[in-house]
Amino acid sequence: MGNGMSDGAIPARLPENETQRLAELDSYGILDTLSEQAYDDATALAAQICDTPIALITLVDRDRQRFKSHVGLDVSQTPRAMAFCSYAILDPAHPTIVPDASNDERFRNNPLVIGDPRIRFYAGGPLVTQSGNAMGTLCIINRVYSDARRLLLTDPN
Secondary structure, X not given: OOOOOOOOOOOOOOOOOHHHHHHHHHHHOOOOOOOOHHHHHHHHHHHHHHOOOEEXXXXXXXXXXXXXXXXXXOOOEEXXXXXXXXXXXXXXXXXXXXXXXXXXXXXXXXXXXXXOOOOOEEEEEEEEOOOOOEEEEEEEEEOOOOHHHHHHHOOOO
16 A cells, blocks of 8 residues: 555645644554444444444544544554545544545545545544644545435534
8 A cells, every 4th residue: 555645545734733743642542552442332323323334433643544443444544645534634623524535636546435445425523632633533434425414514613
């Protein structure tokens, strides 16, 4: 998979607070830890409520996106350059919604779109610390788009 550039993914720019964000993420010591029931419950609930086959809690570090919890996906991480969540952490105050990744120039050549798991719909809510740093996301993924999911995840404010 390399750095993702040769794989067709367009990596997101880095957050302005990247150095502080990574230091805070490292301070939690949770990147390469085992599964925990509370996280697994949250992803299972997100998948159920939104009727999606995939739900993840991601942590975005220097070079990868680590899945702290995952439903419907049998991998524990992907390169950061391929991560939809790398875009979601750029705006910690709002969810990132991609109705059809195959029609979005950021993602249409991404290996996760053109190959397994064939992502079409993505919605990710940033997981933000008290200091305002986005560590990753709680996200849902589907192979199709549905207006109902967009309504559920759009910030009403």
